[in-house]
Amino acid sequence: MPVPSDIPGAPAPGQDPDSPRTPLCALDTLPPVGQARGFDPVKSGRDTVFALRRSDGVRVYRNHCPHQGVPLEYRKDRFLSGDGQRILCYAHGAHFEADTGLCTDGPCRGMSLASLPLVIEDGWLYLAVAPDSPLLR
Amino acid sequence: MNIIGPDALVFGVDDVDACSQYLTDYGLQPTGDGRFEALDGTCVIIRADDDPRLPPAIGPAPSIREIVYGVGDAAALEAIAAELSKDREVRRGEGGSVHADDDSGFHLSFALTTRRPYTAPADLTNAPGHPPQRGPNLLGINWDMKVEPRTLSHVVLFVPNMEQAEAFYVNRLGFRLTDKFIGVGPFLRPAGTEDHHTLFLIQTPPFMKGVEHFTFHMGSGTEVLLAGTRFEAKGYTTFWGPGRHYFGSNWFWYFNSPLGCHVEYDADMDLHDDTWEARHRPPGADNSQLFLFTAREKWFPSGPPPKGGAH
Ligand code: FES
Ligand SMILES: [Fe+2]
Numbered sequence: 201m202p203v204p205s206d207i208p209g210a211p212a213p214g215q216d217p218d219s220p221r222t223p224l225c226a227l228d229t230l231p232p233v234g235q236a237r238g239f240d241p242v243k244s245g246r247d248t249v250f251a252l253r254r255s256d257g258v259r260v261y262r263n264h265c266p267h268q269g270v271p272l273e274y275r276k277d278r279f280l281s282g283d284g285q286r287i288l289c290y291a292h293g294a295h296f297e298a299d300t301g302l303c304t305d306g307p308c309r310g311m312s313l314a315s316l317p318l319v320i321e322d323g324w325l326y327l328a329v330a331p332d333s334p335l336l337r
Numbered sequence: 338m339n340i341i342g343p344d345a346l347v348f349g350v351d352d353v354d355a356c357s358q359y360l361t362d363y364g365l366q367p368t369g370d371g372r373f374e375a376l377d378g379t380c381v382i383i384r385a386d387d388d389p390r391l392p393p394a395i396g397p398a399p400s401i402r403e404i405v406y407g408v409g410d411a412a413a414l415e416a417i418a419a420e421l422s423k424d425r426e427v428r429r430g431e432g433g434s435v436h437a438d439d440d441s442g443f444h445l446s447f448a449l450t451t452r453r454p455y456t457a458p459a460d461l462t463n464a465p466g467h468p469p470q471r472g473p474n475l476l477g478i479n480w481d482m483k484v485e486p487r488t489l490s491h492v493v494l495f496v497p498n499m500e501q502a503e504a505f506y507v508n509r510l511g512f513r514l515t516d517k518f519i520g521v522g523p524f525l526r527p528a529g530t531e532d533h534h535t536l537f538l539i540q541t542p543p544f545m546k547g548v549e550h551f552t553f554h555m556g557s558g559t560e561v562l563l564a565g566t567r568f569e570a571k572g573y574t575t576f577w578g579p580g581r582h583y584f585g586s587n588w589f590w591y592f593n594s595p596l597g598c599h600v601e602y603d604a605d606m607d608l609h610d611d612t613w614e615a616r617h618r619p620p621g622a623d624n625s626q627l628f629l630f631t632a633r634e635k636w637f638p639s640g641p642p643p644k645g646g647a648h
Contacts, residue, residue, distance in 0.1 A: 274359070274593035276572035282352030282595075290593035291576055292545070295397065305397055307545050 220330035224251060224318075227325050230258065234284030237277050238263060241327065242336045246271065249316060249336065250279050251325065252287075254299055260318050260327060261301050262335055265289040266311035287313065338416050338511040340527035341450050342535035343489050344379050344407035346551055348596050349386035350399035355595040356383045362571050363600060364486050364564060365553075375553050378453045379407075379489035383596075392436075392444040399597035401548040404443060404492060407450030409529050417447050420509055440505040441496040441546065457487055460557030477559075484560040484567075486553030490587075490603050491535045493550050497543040499523065506536065515609050516584040518620040524584055531608035533585035550591060552601030558588040561602045565590035568602075580626045584616070589626075 222241050230253055231237055238247030250273070251260045263271050263279075267289065273279045274290035280298070281288050287296040294306030301313035316335060317328040329335055350356045357367065360381055365373035374380040384391055386398035394400055408414055414433050421427050421437045428436040434448040461470035461477070471477060496502040499522045506512040512525040515533050524534035539549055555561050558581070565579055569592075576599050578590035587606040594600040 270576065271574050271593070273574050274595050275574060278355070278595070282350070282355065290574070290595060291599070292549075293397075293399070293547070293597045305544075307542075309544070 219319075220328060220333075221319065222327040222329055222331045222333075222336065224249075224260070224325045224327060227258075227320060227323050230325065231277075234280070235277070236279040236287075238273060238279070242331050244337050247273070247276070249327070250277075252280070252298060258318060258320070258325060259298070259301070260316045260325075261287070262314040262316060264314065265291060265294060265308065266303060266313065267292060267294055267306070267308040338420075338527070339409035339413040339529040340417075340447070340510060340512075341407045341409055341452065341529035342527060342532065343404055343492050343551075344448070344451055345382055345403075345405035346380075346401065346489070346492060346548070347382040347384065347391065347403040347405065348399060349384055349388065349391050349394055349402045350596060351386055352399070352595055353383055353385055356399070359573075359595055359600075362573070363568060364484065375486040375488050376455045376457060377488045378451050379553070381489075381551070381596075395442055395444075396544075396547050396597075399595060401598070402444060404445050406445060406447045406527075407452055408447050409450060411449065413529075414447060414449065417510065439502070441494065441498070441502050443494060452488070455487070457485075457556055460559050478563075482563070484555060484564045486564075486602070487556060488554050490532065490552045490554040490606065491537060492548060493537040493539060495541040495545045495547055495549050496522075496538050497541070497546060499538050499540040502538050512536065513611065514615045515613060516616045516618070518584075518625075519617055521620045526609060531610060533587070533607045533609055548596075548598040550599035550601050552589075552603040554606070555588075555602050555604040557604050561588040561590055561604045564602050565592075568592060579630050582626060584618075584625070 224239050224241055230251055233253045236250050236252040238250045240247050248263050249260055250263050251258060265272050270291050272289040279287055287298055292307050294303050294308050296303050296313055301315050303309050303311050319326045319328050360373040361367055365375060368374050371383040372380050391402045414435055418427055418435045425437055430436055432448060434446055436446045439445055463469045463471055503523045506525050511528045514523050515526050516524045522538040522540055525536040526532060526534055555564055562579055569575060574593040576591040576593050581588050585606050587603045589601055589603050591599045591601045
């Protein structure tokens with residue numbers, strides 16, 4: 201099953217069922233700490249995951265608020281608080297720790313965003329999730 | 338009491354620039370000092386959350402800090418001040434304005450309305466069986482037609498005790514109940530307007546207290562669809578809509594926002610007078626939307642994208 205990808209120059213993923221891969225982007229195209237970027241890795245028509253840098257590495261979360269299962273951002277790539285330090289759900293204002301995805305304030309306090317496993321290889325950021333995973337839809 | 342409706346909503350926010358950009362893209366006119374106006378001068382006011390001019394916050398920024406009600410005459414201001422002074426602290430401000438908290442802790446103020454008269458075109462319809470509203474060669478739409486928020490329509494509050502909150506607005510400020518979602522909350526209309534609601538209250542746990550959404554009236558359903566389409570094309574995220582509500586008959590389209598609440602476009606709301614008897618219905622999709630369209634970014638002539646991803 202070929203991965204739908206329009207990333208120029210992305211290496212062919214090669215699906216090994218034991219280590220599934222879905223490419224997101226070249227690592228050096230991720231914005232700096234304090235900003236986030238949404239991705240639609242399987243062409244569902246909207247950004248279903250988002251990635252951000254933290255001091256100790258990259259995090260990728262499913263764009264799916266534990267409160268009502270809707271997208272978090274208010275605008276393309278706007279997932280973070282004004283100071284860039286927290287993730288916010290701009291539907292009802294839930295606050296999440298950027299490092300862990302734990303909701304610290306708001307209607308889903310104590311619940312967490314789904315953090316997706318990732319692989320960095322040859323300068324590319326992949327999700328260690330099969331492209332047909334429901335997590336990406 | 339001749340309360341017309343909200344004239345201004347004041348927010349304390351952590352990202353003033355993002356909110357300013359948002360409200361401008363939504364279609365309001367920036368008129369300086371954090372003020373964003375509709376055609377009649379009703380507005381949203383954005384301030385940094387630590388701005389000393391703001392009343393205290395009721396939750397983490399971004400959040401509502403004050404709801405300013407426009408009243409029709411000075412007598413109404415005095416009546417409001419006298420009524421609220423009976424059991425709470427009332428502060429008087431410039432021009433006789435009245436400042437007090439409602440029973441849920443939202444900061445309210447009342448002032449002579451700042452709404453300006455304005456005229457704007459109606460969306461004329463040609464319906465078979467009815468005399469045409471647009472004669473020959475008059476076009477219904479064109480690509481660059483202007484669609485602007487006309488007037489602040491309503492605000493929706495999450496409240497910890499909807500019965501108590503409703504009683505305050507009805508018994509103390511003369512609002513009337515137009516309709517009610519059983520167990521969820523009332524649609525309320527102040528005496529100075531015929532609009533189905535300028536206030537809707539939703540029962541939630543106390544820590545969610547705040548604004549759920551606010552909206553400005555657009556000129557028509559067409560205008561809601563056009564404004565929402567343009568807003569979405571700028572990258573803004575739909576929360577719910579476009580569609581048409583059952584209670585109030587208004588068109589709706591809700592978006593996420595950096596103000597800490599949803600922001601809606603609405604249009605074509607029912608009008609009511611005091612002879613209306615409130616409907617009580619259970620909440621749920623059937624009673625909240627007559628129909629709903631789901632905006633889809635991609636559409637293919639051969640049909641929607643296959644379910645379950647590419648094969
Ligand atoms: S859906 Fe995210 S806070 Fe409600
Ligand atoms: Fe509404």
